[in-house]
Amino acid sequence: MERPMAMRNLKVWQKLAVMGAVLMLPFAVVTYTMVSSIDTLGSDFARQEIRGLEYYRPLLKLLQDQQEHRGMASAWLSGDASFKERLNSKGADIENDIKNVDEVDGRLNKVLRVGTKWTVLSAATRDLLAKSRVLPVDQSFELHTKAIEDTIALISEVGDQSNLTLDPDLDSYYLMNILVFQAPELSESLAQARGLDRRVDAAVEGTLTAVRAVASADLVQAQLGARRLVQDIAVALQAALVVQYSPSVVAETFLASRLGDADGRVFGTLSVGSAAAKEVVDLAFAG
Numbered sequence: 499m500e501r502p503m504a505m506r507n508l509k510v511w512q513k514l515a516v517m518g519a520v521l522m523l524p525f526a527v528v529t530y531t532m533v534s535s536i537d538t539l540g541s542d543f544a545r546q547e548i549r550g551l552e553y554y555r556p557l558l559k560l561l562q563d564q565q566e567h568r569g570m571a572s573a574w575l576s577g578d579a580s581f582k583e584r585l586n587s588k589g590a591d592i593e594n595d596i597k598n599v600d601e602v603d604g605r606l607n608k609v610l611r612v613g614t615k616w617t618v619l620s621a622a623t624r625d626l627l628a629k630s631r632v633l634p635v636d637q638s639f640e641l642h643t644k645a646i647e648d649t650i651a652l653i654s655e656v657g658d659q660s661n662l663t664l665d666p667d668l669d670s671y672y673l674m675n676i677l678v679f680q681a682p683e684l685s686e687s688l689a690q691a692r693g694l695d696r697r698v699d700a701a702v703e704g705t706l707t708a709v710r711a712v713a714s715a716d717l718v719q720a721q722l723g724a725r726r727l728v729q730d731i732a733v734a735l736q737a738a739l740v741v742q743y744s745p746s747v748v749a750e751t752f753l754a755s756r757l758g759d760a761d762g763r764v765f766g767t768l769s770v771g772s773a774a775a776k777e778v779v780d781l782a783f784a785g
Contacts, residue, residue: 543661549609550660553602554653560595561649561682564623565689567592567630568642575635589627596620610659612652619648643690650682691738695749697757698741701734733757747777 567588574581599616607613623645630638657663691698708727733756740752 546609546661549606550656550662553599553606553610553612553656553660554662556595556598556602557649557653557656558682560592560599560623561646561653561685563588563591563595564642564646564649565686567627568639568646569689571630571638571642572635574631575633575638585631589630592623592627596623610656612655612659615648615652615655619645619652622648646686646689650686653682687742688735688738691741694741695737695753697753698734698737701730701737701757705730705734751777 567585570581570585570588574585599620603613603616607616626641626645630642633641688702691702705727708730737753737757741749744752
């Protein structure tokens with residue numbers, strides 16, 4: 499089956515589904531592990547999938563920590579000394595992630611055969627940690643992003659080698675396709691937006707908090723909050739993308755109207771007389 503490689507090729511509802519998958523990854527992976535059917539798929543096939551999930555979990559944690567370390571390093575290198583301790587702590591988290599993947603790789607490489615790529619990635623990540631405090635900001639971001647892209651590529655390789663992306667059951671196949679291919683791409687889009695605008699950061703963090711609340715609520719409360727949650731997910735995703743890829747005037751207008759004090763959310767509102775409102779009007783009637 500053809501693999502979706504770019505988020506831009508997905509429809510809006512598909513992007514929302516992927517966004518939900520990113521935020522709910524721990525629950526989805528655990529659920530999938532519990533419902534894997536050895537009798538239906540055959541013991542060898544199912545065991546290989548379980549091996550893939552074992553390798554997938556520490557890689558996903560490494561990916562998340564790499565993304566957070568990139569943002570913290572950028573802030574530190576830009577002169578924000580308040581990130582010193584957080585950067586140290588996140589570096590320690592990454593070292594621990596590497597040890598966890600090393601352990602899994604030592605057990606499973608004979609059957610998954612991804613050890614060579616992991617050796618290269620782990621060495622590059624450790625080298626990046628060693629010099630991340632002295633690099634120029636742009637170079638630090640570039641090297642972090644390269645390591646992140648290589649981690650996403652390794653996640654895809656694990657998916658292929660472990661049968662996770664070959665599941666004959668369509669429901670399981672689509673779930674794994676989201677988890678292994680689409681979710682890491684989307685998480686990277688969101689991660690790159692961190693630190694670009696405080697309103698985007700607040701929207702993403704607020705959405706994460708809302709997802710955790712819904713996940714721990716009873717069924718009735720979860721259903722009552724579902725509509726607002728999907729709205730928050732959509733706005734957070736739009737904000738993360740627009741701040742990265744749109745002209746500054748478009749990005750500022752979107753953020754001010756959806757995430758500003760007026761709280762326009764989906765439809766967007768701007769305060770009368772605000773700078774953003776004036777700029778929109780000027781552009782609309784420019785001769």
